[in-house]
Amino acid sequence: MTTSQEELLPGTRRALLHRIAVAQSEGRAPSLVASVVRGGRVVWHGARTSVDGEVPDQDVQYRIGSITKTFTAVLVLRLRDEGLLDLTDPLEKHLPGTGVGDATIADLLAHSSGLAAESPAPWWERTPGSLRPELSDVLGERPRVHPSGRRFHYSNPGYTLLGALVEKLRGASWEEVLRREVLEPLELRRTSVRPAFPHAGGWAVHPWADVLLPEPAEDLGRMASAGQLWSTTGDLARYAAFLMHGDDRVLSAETVREMRVPAAPVEAADVADGYAYGLGLEIRQRDGRLLVGHSGSLPGFLASLTIAAEDDVAAVVLMNCTSGPLASAVGADLVRIVAEAEPRIPEPWRPSREVEPTTLELAGQWYWGTYAFGLRATADGLISLEPLSGNSRRSRFRANGDGTWTGLEGYYAGEVLRAVRRADGTVSHLDLGSFVFTRQPYDQQAPVPGGVDPEGWRGIG
Incomplete structure (x- = not known):
């Protein structure tokens, strides 16, 4: 040295x-x-x-x-x-x-x-x-x-x-x-x-x-x-x-x-x-x-x-x-x-060498109930799940090689995230330690625990 x-x-x-x-x-x-x-x-x-x-x-x-x-x-x-x-x-x-x-x-x-x-x-x-x-x-x-x-x-x-x-x-x-x-x-x-x-x-x-x-x-x-x-x-x-x-x-x-x-x-x-x-x-x-x-x-x-x-x-x-x-x-x-x-100079951003199509399919916005989260595939081969506002639970996940991911820190450390698919192969929702994440808040097409009122979202007259 x-x-x-x-x-x-x-x-x-x-x-x-x-x-x-x-x-x-x-x-x-x-x-x-x-x-x-x-x-x-x-x-x-x-x-x-x-x-x-x-x-x-x-x-x-x-x-x-x-x-x-x-x-x-x-x-x-x-x-x-x-x-x-x-x-x-x-x-x-x-x-x-x-x-x-x-x-x-x-x-x-x-x-x-x-x-x-x-x-x-x-x-x-x-x-x-x-x-x-x-x-x-x-x-x-x-x-x-x-x-x-x-x-x-x-x-x-x-x-x-x-x-x-x-x-x-x-x-x-x-x-x-x-x-x-x-x-x-x-x-x-x-x-x-x-x-x-x-x-x-x-x-x-x-x-x-x-x-x-x-x-x-x-x-x-x-x-x-x-x-x-x-x-x-x-x-x-x-x-x-x-x-x-x-x-x-x-x-x-x-x-x-x-x-x-x-x-x-x-x-x-x-x-x-x-x-x-x-x-x-x-x-x-x-x-x-x-x-x-x-x-x-x-x-x-x-x-x-x-x-x-x-x-x-x-x-x-x-x-x-x-x-x-x-x-x-x-x-x-x-x-x-x-x-x-003398703050640390960040490493330059570089794109991923490659990313699995099934991983890319999961990227974007998800909802746990009404809480909005963003799922991002990063260049280091991990995915991150972070709240889009506030200070809710966040974690990075490592691929397990079988289509599932394991949390690396915080509340989700050790918990398994998996994409649940419909009969036609499209993603229905994410399951994270029994939590259901959907593409829309309380998506009626997903198995949200407790069900979703069939009349959907409404105003109050």
Whole structure:
């Protein structure tokens, strides 16, 4: 990945530098590095202060904490895409004997398994992983604090179980599988389980004095799949591009889109904060923009990976302090600065190479009762069904190869749309999950549920 600072306007670059400078200064971070990605590559990199006397570049490692969970989620979804498991499978089916095997794999990915947030004392982030050699040591005597599937409750032990699941089904260590299946294909050469020179040291900053205390960098052992990794802005920028666009060597674009969809039950407080959780990714609404990614922290380090897929912009922020600026807020601001100052240039419109006559026949205006919708066949081979006014239900649909279509998002995600034909082969109506769409409002010639008054439309005298 090459860096081209010239691709951003001078005013944009200065605004980005100003944002990280304020964050580092007011947040008292020993060092802060950040990169912005657009179009799949780094377009800006900035750093404040130094590591070992040098201004940190894109190859200096920082610990990334729970951003590690996104890598573990990728490994699990690879297993799903290969047919080795289903997300609805209970953990017991593949990893027996944990005592919490009724939790589904999807629940573990989305933090809705009901498992405790942390492992039993002593605090796992600041003590050797050798204190927790077995899964039973990670789960403890009371592993579950909520019923499975009922609510979002962030769980580090849950991702430890997912790491163990990967090891069981692959027959190799989590570290080895990660390197072989993700790090090497994506060329993340500076992402590793243990620090490799050059890397930042972790510091605690005294809350009431401008002095530092070194933090220990423990090997997390069994908990590695929840927060062990070290990485760089360069590698995480490349990884962000993957999470936006997919890479068929690792996960398809369709699967990474699936990761970005809310998958956990949302509570009132989460809705108010604009927060949700997908399959290994945090989802936030900020300044009217949908952001996905993950934050991370371990003693001595703060990190954030922030992606605005619709804007094709992502930001990476890394710091070497236990507490300091809110990394996710800094990342969100970096994304906003670029997206607002230099909006994404749309791809040029191009006509479809070809379209099935039966698909073209469906294009145009349809009515669900009196609600008007437009059905459009798009160049990417999909069809879209959108309200012509208001904010009613909308979705894109993918062809199933048998004349039916499956919804990809929103209310109609997973629902099947089919054209119902008359004896002469002409289209009578569309059936979408029992909803009848007709060419005219309440068409008398179509089987509208409840029937249509035979006297038809009328005025009131």
